[in-house]
Amino acid sequence: MEGRPLFPIPFLLRPGEVALDDGVAFCVAVLVAVLVNAEGQAFAATLLGDKRPGAKDRLHFNVFLHLDVLGTLSFLATGMGWAKTIAVDPAKFKYPALSLVLTRAAGPFANFLMANIAGSLAWLLKSLSLDPRVFLMVLAVNVTVAIYNLVPLMPMAAGTLFSVFLIPKDSRLEQTYRQAGPYLLLGLLLVDRFSDGDIIGKFLAPLVRDLFTLLTT
Numbered sequence: 001m002e003g004r005p006l007f008p009i010p011f012l013l014r015p016g017e018v019a020l021d022d023g024v025a026f027c028v029a030v031l032v033a034v035l036v037n038a039e040g041q042a043f044a045a046t047l048l049g050d051k052r053p054g055a056k057d058r059l060h061f062n063v064f065l066h067l068d069v070l071g072t073l074s075f076l077a078t079g080m081g082w083a084k085t086i087a088v089d090p091a092k093f094k095y096p097a098l099s100l101v102l103t104r105a106a107g108p109f110a111n112f113l114m115a116n117i118a119g120s121l122a123w124l125l126k127s128l129s130l131d132p133r134v135f136l137m138v139l140a141v142n143v144t145v146a147i148y149n150l151v152p153l154m155p156m157a158a159g160t161l162f163s164v165f166l167i168p169k170d171s172r173l174e175q176t177y178r179q180a181g182p183y184l185l186l187g188l189l190l191v192d193r194f195s196d197g198d199i200i201g202k203f204l205a206p207l208v209r210d211l212f213t214l215l216t217t
Helices: 020-047 069-078 096-127 133-148 157-166 172-194 201-215
Strands: none
Touching (some): 020 096, 020 133, 069 172, 096 157, 133 201
C-alpha cells in the first residue's frame, strides 16, 4: 500500500486534532485488540492445561468483559493499553513457570496475527478502491499492543517473564511488583506521551512503524 499513512503511527487521540472517522476507527480497533489479546491468553491457558469449564472470564468473546479500567484509560490517554488480566492457575500446568509465560505471550502474539489479517483486508479494500481506514487502524493498534508488550512491567508479557524468572516466587517483592505494575506502566506511558516519546517511544515506536509498513506493502 503506497503513500503516507492516513494517520500517525502509533496512533494517539489528540482532542481537537483528530478527525471523527479516525477517532471512531481507533475505538473500534481498541476493542478488537483487547478482545484478541484476552482471548488469545484464554485459549493458550486452556490448551496448556488450565481448563476451566464454565469460567465466565474465558472464551466468551464479549469484549466488554475484558476491558480493564486502567488499561482502557491508558488507551485513550496514551494510545497504548491492555486488557483485563485473564485468571490463570499455574498449578494446573505441567510446567507452571514456562506455561504461564507462554500464556501471557499468547496475547501479543494474537495481536500480531490480527494485525496480519487486518493488513490483508486493508490491501483488499484498497485494491477495490474502497477506504481501508478502519482495517489500517486495527492493524496499527494491534501492532502497537504487540510491540509494547516488550515493556518489562505487569501486565505486559515481558513483565510476566521478568516476574517469573527474576523475582523470588511468593515474595513481598513479587506481590508488590504485580500490584504496582499497572500503575507504574500507566505513569510511564503518560510521561512518555508528554515527553513526545522520549522515554520508551524512541525505542518502540520505530518498531511499530516498521511493522506497520511491512504489513501494508
